[in-house]
Structure formats: C-alpha cells, structure tokens
Amino acid sequence: MLGWHAGAQAQVDTRHAPKLVVSITIDQLRSDYLETFATNYSAEGFKRILEEGAVFENASYPFIDPDRASAIATVVTGTTPFYHSITGQQWLDRSSLRPVNCTDDQLAVTTIGDELKMATDGAAKVFAFAPTQDLAFLSASHASDGTEWITPSKKNKTPINQDITAKALACVSEQKLGADDTPDLLCLSYDAGTSVDTYSQLDQAIGTLISTLEERIGKERLLVVLTSTGSYTSEKIDYARYHIPSGQFDIKRTANLLNMYLGALWGQGQYIEASYKNQLFYNHQLLESKRISMTDIIQRSQEFLCQLAGVKRVFSGLQLINSINSDQQKVRNSYHPQRCGDLLIEVTPGWHIQHEDTGYDKLSQLSTQSFPIIFYGADIKATRVQTPVTTDRIAPTISKAIHIRAPNACTSESLF
Numbered sequence: 001m002l003g004w005h006a007g008a009q010a011q012v013d014t015r016h017a018p019k020l021v022v023s024i025t026i027d028q029l030r031s032d033y034l035e036t037f038a039t040n041y042s043a044e045g046f047k048r049i050l051e052e053g054a055v056f057e058n059a060s061y062p063f064i065d066p067d068r069a070s071a072i073a074t075v076v077t078g079t080t081p082f083y084h085s086i087t088g089q090q091w092l093d094r095s096s097l098r099p100v101n102c103t104d105d106q107l108a109v110t111t112i113g114d115e116l117k118m119a120t121d122g123a124a125k126v127f128a129f130a131p132t133q134d135l136a137f138l139s140a141s142h143a144s145d146g147t148e149w150i151t152p153s154k155k156n157k158t159p160i161n162q163d164i165t166a167k168a169l170a171c172v173s174e175q176k177l178g179a180d181d182t183p184d185l186l187c188l189s190y191d192a193g194t195s196v197d198t199y200s201q202l203d204q205a206i207g208t209l210i211s212t213l214e215e216r217i218g219k220e221r222l223l224v225v226l227t228s229t230g231s232y233t234s235e236k237i238d239y240a241r242y243h244i245p246s247g248q249f250d251i252k253r254t255a256n257l258l259n260m261y262l263g264a265l266w267g268q269g270q271y272i273e274a275s276y277k278n279q280l281f282y283n284h285q286l287l288e289s290k291r292i293s294m295t296d297i298i299q300r301s302q303e304f305l306c307q308l309a310g311v312k313r314v315f316s317g318l319q320l321i322n323s324i325n326s327d328q329q330k331v332r333n334s335y336h337p338q339r340c341g342d343l344l345i346e347v348t349p350g351w352h353i354q355h356e357d358t359g360y361d362k363l364s365q366l367s368t369q370s371f372p373i374i375f376y377g378a379d380i381k382a383t384r385v386q387t388p389v390t391t392d393r394i395a396p397t398i399s400k401a402i403h404i405r406a407p408n409a410c411t412s413e414s415l416f
Helices: 031-036 046-052 068-077 112-119 133-139 160-175 196-217 251-266 284-289 294-305 317-321 326-334 391-401
Strands: 020-027 054-060 090-092 099-101 126-130 146-149 184-191 222-228 247-250 272-276 279-282 311-316 343-347 351-354 361-363 371-377 383-385
Touching: 020 068, 020 133, 020 196, 020 391, 031 196, 031 371, 046 196, 046 371, 068 112, 068 133, 068 184, 068 391, 090 272, 112 126, 112 184, 112 391, 126 133, 126 160, 133 146, 133 184, 160 184, 160 196, 184 196, 196 222, 196 371, 222 391, 247 251, 251 272, 251 279, 251 294, 279 284, 279 294, 294 311, 294 317, 294 343, 311 317, 317 326, 317 343, 343 351, 371 391
Parallel strands: 020 184, 020 222, 054 383, 126 146, 126 184, 247 351
Antiparallel strands: 054 371, 090 099, 222 371, 272 279, 279 343, 311 343, 351 361
8 A cells, every 4th residue: 555656756736836734744643554454444535535635654753752742733834842842741940940841831933823923914714623632732833713622532442633623623623724815724733553453533533624624624725634633652572582682771770870980080060960761961050160061071982982891982062062973963963951961861772761750762773663754735736755754844835826925934845
C-alpha cells in the first residue's frame, strides 16, 4: 500500500484556494502499522486519502527526540524548538530549577493560525480540538476562537477519536466554518495507539470527518493535511536476553560524579546545580565567584563524561548555538538556550537514560519509525512522493495554499 514511486510532484491550482483547512496531527501514527492494518479500513478513511491525496511517504522531524508537544509546535510554526521554544512536554526552569509544563508558557513565534488571523484582520476563525491539553493549546493560534481538550466519555465509553470528530463537526456547523470566502482553520489531534482496534477506530473517525465536510462545503473548498507527531510508545525489549549491548545511565549519579571531579580541579562546590532528562545545569554563580570560564569547564566536563560507560557524545549549549556543523544540526534544532541544560549527553543506542529520583526512563535509539504527510482535497492531484521531507515544510505549504504569509520563524520551503 505504501510502495510509492519516486519523482512525482503534487500540484495545487492556486486559483481555487480552500476555504477550510483541517490540520490533523496524529500521536503515534506509524507507516508500518498503517500498512499492516490496511485490510480493516473503510473506503472513506485512510484508503480514500492515500489513494486520492498527495502522499509524502518518508517524513521526519528536523530535530532529535520529538515528543507530541515539540512536534505539534513544529507543524504549526514551520520551525524547530531552537526558535519556537517548545523543547518538550516539560523542561527545567533555569531560575527555579523546577519542571515547567509546556502549557504554562506560549510559543515564542507565530503559527499558521496567527498569520491567518492577521491576514484577514481577525475575520478568519481558528479552532482546535485534541485529546490532551498540550496538543490543543499548542496547535491553536495565540488568538484562537476556541480550544478544547476532550477526555473519553465515561458514560458511553466512546473512543476518544470519535469524540474529537463529533466536537469538530459540531463546531463547523455552529460556527459556519468554510461557509464564506474567508479561509478558516480547524486543528485536530488524534491518537493512533498501537493496536488494530485503535487504528480501525481512527480510520472511522477520519472517514466520518471528511465525508461530512465534503457534503457540507465541498471537496474543492476543503484542504486536509494529515501527519504524525513522530512520537511513539517504545516497546519494552529485554536486550540482555538476546545478548545485545545495553545498560542503564543514571543522569543524577553522573552529575554527582562530575561534581566530585570538578571539585578536585577547582575546590569543593556544587558545580552541577541540577540534572534533567539527559541534561546537566551548571551553577553559574559559583563559576563566576571562582572565575572559571565556560570554555574551561565545558572542555573538562566533556573529557570526563566521555570516559563513562554508555556515553556516546557530549554537547554543550554554547557550542550548539555557534554550531554550523551539519552533523550537529538536528541536535542544535532541538536545543533552546533558555530551556535546556548547559550540557546534553547523547547516550549510546540500546542504553536507558534514567533518573533515580524522578523515575525517568527513556531508551536511547537513533532509528525512527517512518510516517507520511498527506494533503487531500482542494483540487490536489493524487500522487506519491518517496523523497524524504521534514514536517517544518507543512506550515509554509498550507500558507501558500491559502495565500498568506508563512509563520515568522519559518525558513523552510513549501512542499509544492
């Protein structure tokens, strides 16, 4: 089903700009599951958009370790965490050394919805519906007309994807989205899960959504854009059973070891103020009082850390900001100076990054699961494209289709 030919190019007739854009981002959507469960799909859902849409098969995120928050932020802004500031669902606040949730702050740049609002002097309507607060909050514009995250119905035990579709269609009807000549934007987030049942339910939800919208406003006035968050629930595998190299790398213990080493060099002190995920934070006041330069402590820290079992590479924030090395570009794109540590440790694939206090446990792996970007409706010609593309190109493509400026931190080119 996903064996598509290379070299094809999608085309949009710009004379007929869509009046309703539906941006769908699906958590955990994977091409392998999408293909494996294909026999269970109806004709109205995945089959329709895969057969009639412009399908970019090999999509990825232009930064490392996307989660649903950093992913959705990239889809709607057309840029990376280095600029849009959402490095994950949580990050460590440098001043308080406490975790901050992504919903407690705002995107640092404009979104598609923001640009649409400004281009139409506020006339365009922008709504967002999602199964979680972070997905709903981040996918909408700063001045959205409505944002709602929906929990499953306990009374009827309705699958969440159907609930989101029902809310979205009710919104389209009540707010008359797509009914006039001003484009509107509807941002939806779904959850694919990992089973045939969840993919079948998702297929039904998407089928109902598209069929109803086509009946109400017409296919030529509708643009549907669908992709994945690129974030997945990792399968628990016993590497030791199969004699595969693996291990546990505890970031807190590593911070303590590094503190002892730095203390032996420059005298006793808490040089590492905090540890979070794979990141270490220096005590900058202590460094200033001891007149230790960042260049010196970074070099010494990297030399020490690279000798520890499980450590592949150590990046410093200072080096990433100034980096033009293409090998480090994806790491740099994931980094944000105010929301990441001074040191970022890349753990050897197969090892687990852990924190003994918080219970954090993440398997390190460089390989990613493939997923598509699909454009459907609005006179788009059916085509298949195998050339690798990145999700930061979705925002400029939508912007071009509805004749507005791309978000203000977007430098990527439109896909067509």
